[in-house]
Amino acid sequence: MSISFRSLTVVCLTTLLAGLSSRLLAADVAIPRLVGAAGCTAASCHGGNSLIGGEATAWLSRDVVHRRAFDVLFSETSVRMALQLGLKSAHTEARCLACHSTVGMHPDGAKGERFAVEFGVGCESCHGAAGDWVARHTERTWRSLSVSQKADLGFHDLRPVNARAEKCAECHVGSPRATVDHDLIAAGHPRLAFELSAYHALLPKHWDAAAELQRDPAQELRLWAIGHAVSAKALSEIAAARAESALKSGTKHVTSDLAEFDCHACHHDLAEPTRGRPTLRDSLGSPRWGSWSVPPARVVARESHQLFGQDGAAAESSLGQLAKLMQQSRLGTAPAVQLSLAARQSSADLANWSRSLEYSTTEPERMNQLLDRLVATESEWLPTWDGQVQRYLGIVATSRSLRVTTGREPFSFASDANVLSNFRSQLAYPIGYATPRSFDSSAVNPIIQELRQSLTR
Numbered sequence: 001m002s003i004s005f006r007s008l009t010v011v012c013l014t015t016l017l018a019g020l021s022s023r024l025l026a027a028d029v030a031i032p033r034l035v036g037a038a039g040c041t042a043a044s045c046h047g048g049n050s051l052i053g054g055e056a057t058a059w060l061s062r063d064v065v066h067r068r069a070f071d072v073l074f075s076e077t078s079v080r081m082a083l084q085l086g087l088k089s090a091h092t093e094a095r096c097l098a099c100h101s102t103v104g105m106h107p108d109g110a111k112g113e114r115f116a117v118e119f120g121v122g123c124e125s126c127h128g129a130a131g132d133w134v135a136r137h138t139e140r141t142w143r144s145l146s147v148s149q150k151a152d153l154g155f156h157d158l159r160p161v162n163a164r165a166e167k168c169a170e171c172h173v174g175s176p177r178a179t180v181d182h183d184l185i186a187a188g189h190p191r192l193a194f195e196l197s198a199y200h201a202l203l204p205k206h207w208d209a210a211a212e213l214q215r216d217p218a219q220e221l222r223l224w225a226i227g228h229a230v231s232a233k234a235l236s237e238i239a240a241a242r243a244e245s246a247l248k249s250g251t252k253h254v255t256s257d258l259a260e261f262d263c264h265a266c267h268h269d270l271a272e273p274t275r276g277r278p279t280l281r282d283s284l285g286s287p288r289w290g291s292w293s294v295p296p297a298r299v300v301a302r303e304s305h306q307l308f309g310q311d312g313a314a315a316e317s318s319l320g321q322l323a324k325l326m327q328q329s330r331l332g333t334a335p336a337v338q339l340s341l342a343a344r345q346s347s348a349d350l351a352n353w354s355r356s357l358e359y360s361t362t363e364p365e366r367m368n369q370l371l372d373r374l375v376a377t378e379s380e381w382l383p384t385w386d387g388q389v390q391r392y393l394g395i396v397a398t399s400r401s402l403r404v405t406t407g408r409e410p411f412s413f414a415s416d417a418n419v420l421s422n423f424r425s426q427l428a429y430p431i432g433y434a435t436p437r438s439f440d441s442s443a444v445n446p447i448i449q450e451l452r453q454s455l456t457r
């Protein structure tokens with residue numbers, strides 16, 4: 001009797017296990033297969049020679065940084081980093097592959113025969129794992145599918161600026177899945193300082209960018225505004241995930257990573273005179289959290305009503321609340337429960353605000369007013385390197401949008417070596433350095449005054 005009972009249990013257990021593993025398998029299948037960029041490059045697909053149909057050709061020949069993103073894991077810097085960090089090698093390290101190859105999206109997911117990690121940041125890194133849509137998207141019926149039907153198949157529609165910004169931010173700001181922390185930076189990784197309108201302008205396009213600009217002449221400003229909202233949202237999500245994992249492990253307080261604070265508040269050259277060093281009462285000995293992304297996101301949120309007719313007040317205020325708590329996290333005294341709530345709130349408010357900017361309109365008069373404030377001597381931009389670079393990028397984005405919408409130059413400069421490029425060279429790293437060693441904030445105000453005087457309006 002007892003034997004049959006036992007065998008019954010065994011049977012039950014095996015069916016249970018079988019059920020479990022088939023469910024696990026099902027979960028595996030739910031991650032679409034990665035096809036690999038080689039699956040897109042056929043001449044009859046995206047490997048042609050014209051703008052439309054030649055996307056892969058354009059990507060292979062011009063988007064060199066993304067195509068080579070895996071290759072840089074063999075560079076001298078990467079080899080040194082791996083040594084420093086005690087890794088076997090950079091090109092096999094999941095942490096590096098997370099952002100330097102398409103494989104990082106689904107390290108354990110299924111891969112097609114033509115998938116190769118060597119393709120770096122390939123098509124599917126941005127457009128979504130193609131296993132479930134690669135065949136469908138060549139069919140006539142593809143065009144009749146809705147955006148959400150396509151999304152269900154794993155296809156990312158990158159036409160909305162918000163979707164585009166989210167994609168870039170995953171690697172260029174970081175996510176709970178992968179960040180560039182202070183250890184990586186100290187070992188040699190460049191600091192991530194992402195600003196969407198600038199990076200978007202630098203990215204060689206494999207689509208009809210001119211047509212896009214025609215449809216949305218304010219695209220540059222939209223990229224600028226949404227980019228700031230989405231970058232601050234990415235930081236909020238990293239903060240939330242950190243607080244929640246602290247809670248899970250029974251820790252009541254959160255310590256965050258140094259890379260999220262103002263580098264220059266700690267790393268000033270002690271041998272240099274204090275002239276030009278920002279004297280911000282509240283940042284002395286207490287570097288600001290999110291010094292690169294948070295202050296500009298708050299400025300843009302305050303400009304949002306005037307510029308796009310959209311209220312950014314809720315996002316501005318909840319991001320401010322989060323920043324206050326995160327300020328305590330450097331010393332490990334930020335309460336995890338409050339921090340997790342504040343970070344989720346900030347993320348949700350930023351997302352709402354950011355989405356409201358997608359289709360709202362603006363006009364030259366409003367852009368001119370923004371430009372006026374960007375070149376005001378009394379401004380909200382911090383006198384730090386981070387603050388002034390962000391201000392400079394804001395001036396560039398606004399000028400570009402004004403040029404597209406009005407066909408006029410917003411500044412009149414007497415010479416080719418104009419004031420704006422002078423501003424830029426003040427901010428540039430000296431040759432041989434990866435830091436703005438010679439930045440002197442007292443040089444900025446005269447430049448701003450000159451810019452004001454050069455406004456054409």
Ligand code: HEC
Binds near residue numbers: 180
């Ligand atoms: C969160 C995403 C992320 C992670 C994780 C990451 N990187 Fe990067 N890495 C980037 C981005 C984005 C850039 C480009 C930065 C820029 O120019 O703005 C970059 C740049 C680099 C560069 C400079 C490349 C050049 O052309 O000079 C090296 C080297 C590098 N990464 C190596 C590594 C190594 C090694 C690891 C793992 C230990 C790693 N990265 C992890 C995102 C990441």
Ligand code: HEC
Binds near residue numbers: 052060123124125158
């Ligand atoms: C760094 C991110 C990124 C990578 C990598 C990338 N794309 Fe794109 N791609 C975009 C963005 C952004 C757009 C513009 C939005 C849109 O039209 O969907 C775009 C547009 C397209 C379009 C639409 C063109 C149009 O006019 O409708 C095609 C087709 C395309 N990409 C194919 C590819 C292929 C094939 C690869 C790989 C060989 C690739 N992309 C790699 C970001 C990327």
Ligand code: HEC
Binds near residue numbers: 064068167170200
């Ligand atoms: C899967 C991760 C990933 C995604 C998604 C991604 N990038 Fe990158 N990007 C990288 C890495 C890694 C590098 C550095 C590679 C190198 O140096 O070869 C890089 C480099 C760049 C550079 C060159 C930066 C420099 O210092 O010259 C630009 C510009 C850029 N990316 C823009 C974008 C934009 C715009 C998007 C969104 C449409 C985007 N990237 C999406 C990972 C990514």
Ligand code: HEC
Binds near residue numbers: 187
């Ligand atoms: C709160 C102070 C603080 C902040 C903020 C900070 N660091 Fe550091 N950093 C340090 C200290 C202390 C060290 C030396 C110990 C170590 O290697 O971790 C260091 C080491 C480094 C090193 C290695 C230097 C060497 O000679 O080996 C680099 C590079 C670096 N930091 C860059 C950065 C960057 C870039 C940022 C901003 C994204 C930043 N740090 C933010 C305190 C800080």
